[in-house]
Amino acid sequence: MKHTFVFIISLFFFSVWAFPILASGMGEGTPKILNLYLDWQLPDAILPQLAKWDVVVLDADQQVRNPEKLKKLRELNPTIKLLAYVASEEISDARFSEPASFPMNILARGIQESWYAVDAHGKQASFWPGTKLINITHPGWIEYFPQFIHTTVISSGYWDGVFLDNTFDGISYFVQSPLDLNQDGIDDEKKIKDDMWRTSMQKIIRNIHTQNPAAIIMGNGGAVYASDLHGALFEKFPAWSWGPNWKEFRDSVKKNLQPSYGTINVNTSNEDRPMDFARMRFGLVSALMGDGYYSFDRGDYYHNVTWWYDEYAIVLGKPLSAPRILSPSIWTRAYTHGIVLLNSADTAQHIPLMHVYEKIHGIQDTFINNGSLVDAIDISAHDAIVLLGKSDAENIHDGMYTNGSFVRVIDGDGISRKNGFFAIREDIQTGAKILVSDFDRDGIDDVLTAHDGIISIFSSSGRKTVFRPFGPGYTGQLSIAAGNIDTNPADEIIVSRASGAPPEVAIFSLRGKKRASWFAYNKKFTGGVTVAIGDINTDGINEIVTGAGPGGGPHIRLWSPDGRMLPTEFFAFDASEIGGVSVAVGEIDSDGKREILVGSGQGSIPRIRIFSGDGFRKREIRLGDIPLSSGLQVSAADLDASGKKEIVVTGLSAF
């Protein structure tokens, strides 16, 4: 009853902390996170939230209570790891009352009376209220428990592994009462007890591993079994001083069976304090620097929350170096897309930075994560911070932009999660259109520029191709896109005249050889056309999207690569807006399908509209109230290597 009440209250208050999106894992380069969710109830509403974690530990009984929900979690997040929670040294009284089909009831009924841990007078010992301590040194238990894990838990097929709670390195610290483990009628001395306990626990863990070589085996209780486990939970981190405890964790992760799932767990001492952001950050950065997983929850009485934080979704990328110390209390680690810093001192510290970084554009702790650019940072005592690298032109991949333009980056919800910036490449003239992508699929990015009617392709191999797609007579603006239209893995270049010319669409190879061309509208229309490419209908073949240029209405058409007009066509804005439109294609949200992005044209209020592949308008993003003479140029690019594209907008001036 108490659990139910607590759960209802928790769900009510903390549902606001969940992202309103279905999750499919948080992407490579995001912090690795683990959720200990031991509540027996698993409502449907909680599944999308739990699916955002990389590893979820659930009570083993869930394989019978809610097997379909375990499957649902895997559907929502195909890369999720589910671990079955089983206490390694005790049995709860409640387990004996469960239905006989429940794994933990099966375990309970199989325990022999002589396996319980008692003192010399036969008095039952206990570590946790409502449980009976088991004498894990008994040969019967050493054989029975691993066999149970194999036949009842792992073999069910629902789990990737098992989480063994309370894998203590000794028993005397945790159970103060006398124990007669060797059952000789005499209470054992402390050292003897601990040695026996440790040896037996190691045997149990190894037996489980032997019987389940592919399973993940995690423990809870420090580093002593590091080389026999795939990781341990360091609960209530730091258990003592941060430095030594963190070092122990880091060393433990290195010794673990790989891949390691070693986890730092920080909690709010069983109090409802999800807004203790400093505590959360301190633990998160400790885990990041230790190459471990992170768990932040309410406490050892309440492993049943889905507190989500801005930092969890940040793509930091791969670590560039080992953690290093900047000053006696400041630690830092650099990643491909940012850095983390931690202050272990009892006082705030001011830290000058070598480069300019960008704070997270958070929605929770907006005092710290306010999106500002910084070249120095102040960190409070026992706090930490995650900083992102400042965006520049080098970050824009697979999306076209104009060199020297002011770029704004917006996500699919219309929110600006990075500061706008001037996209400048000093090796290319200002005003040129630039598209950076691995066109030839050799694993290294190539650069394409378009200027004065000329296309130049600079391959990573050193080859340079220059051609005029529309002949020497055309020196105006070009619209460009790149994508594959045949069985050859290399991309082709799709190009059109963006304005002041007939609406011809042409496709060229990377060598500048014309492959196809057609007119998107009547040849007499001289407003030009803009182009984009992408597999919009997920049939494995790219479609070409065209948008009418100035003078025509904001009309959108879809084409097959050979120039056949497809059935989908629509007006992106009111037909009276004749300033032309710009188009792009990209997966902006998390529905697994690419969207068509359309930017408003000359003389219109600056807006971006997002359409599904069949022309259904999903969203409008408004970027101002005054008509923009030049119109917007939109593209879709992945600036943070998250695998999901952001909307890159130019045409809005910084001044």
Added chain:
Amino acid sequence: MKKNIQTNGVTSFATRVAFALSRAITSHARTIYVSRYTGTHRYARYLFALDAFLVGSAVTLASISLVLLFISPVYVDGGLHVKIDTGIIRGSEEFPMTITIRAHDSKIHTAVSLRLELPEWVEIIRTDPAMKKDGSIDLGTITSRISASTNIVLRARASRIELKTLMHVHQDDAIGFVRDMSMIDIRHVGDSVLSVTPSSTLFTVHNSSLSDISSVIFRITHATGCVATIGGLDSYALGRLKGGDSRDVFVNVSSPCEILYQLQDGAQSVLEGVGMVLATDTVHILNRFPYKTFPVYSEVRYFSKSHDQIGVGPNPAVVGKTSTFWAAIIVGPTLGVMKNIVLNAQLSAGVRATGKYASNIDTEFENKQSEVIWKIKSMPAIDAEKISFAFEITVTPNRNTPTSTSDYIGLGYAHAEDEYGNALIGK
């Protein structure tokens, strides 16, 4: 012996007139005293005096409250007083708004921040403290002894309507409880500072305020009995009109006729009028440019127009530290093609260009440390917008460095040619 009291004469008459009202009031009071107090109360005189004092006090307090309400509205909510002061607000003109918040209870109000929701035709020019990216202004801790103020400069682009400001105040109290309060302030906006004076061939647009207006548009809404355009278009964007400045708009008519016009500040219409155009100034129309100049000005920003942070370091810059800003020379709008454009900006003491520059048209940029030069071969007509030629600067203040961000750079010179080769001066 009965005295012979003089009751005639001017003095006597004047006295009676001057004190007529007070005599009427005291006479009424005496009537009340006699009828209701004497004979019914033991200490009638003292009781009457007390009652009169209480009534008088209540009237006085009510009067003061009414006066304060109309002079300076005071909003009370969540333990905080919010007081707003503005000057007279005229359309298209910059005006200051000072918002002062203090506590009227004994609590400590922490993390107080303010966020304004303004109509779309009101522009925030600057705030002190600086506005954050999310549009909020941090005011810190407020108690009954510590108040906080924010000074905001706004511009209302309309005229003769009400300015309705919705303010949100966020605070944490001493135990960490978060409150959000909203309140509305309504002000009257008077006539725009923009005016139009028609003459026989042109319309002179004048900005009578002290500050610049960034986006002025003259639009022909109707022509009676003729075809009237401005270089073939029905509107002309004057762009930025400096404080106190005037600019002429030449209208091309097929025959003498009356036109109706509208003057806009951005998207907002601020005045409408009628004028008679007798002839077309063919010299200016044929040359495309109504005059021999093109609009150009300089600007320095730490935040972009869209509130993105583009500067780094202390803002404002402080002695002993280096801050980065982005500066720009901004050109436009222009009615025709310009060629061979040269733009020069001078950098103040303590200000240096880093060498980073940005423009979305083909340009050459020369960094001479204390000045920068842009050279642009050709620039198309930019009807209603502007083109900015931006460059990054560092500011390490010394005693000669201007205190105002906008003075970190100044326009040196700007010249170009129109498509016919005529010389143009940027101003």
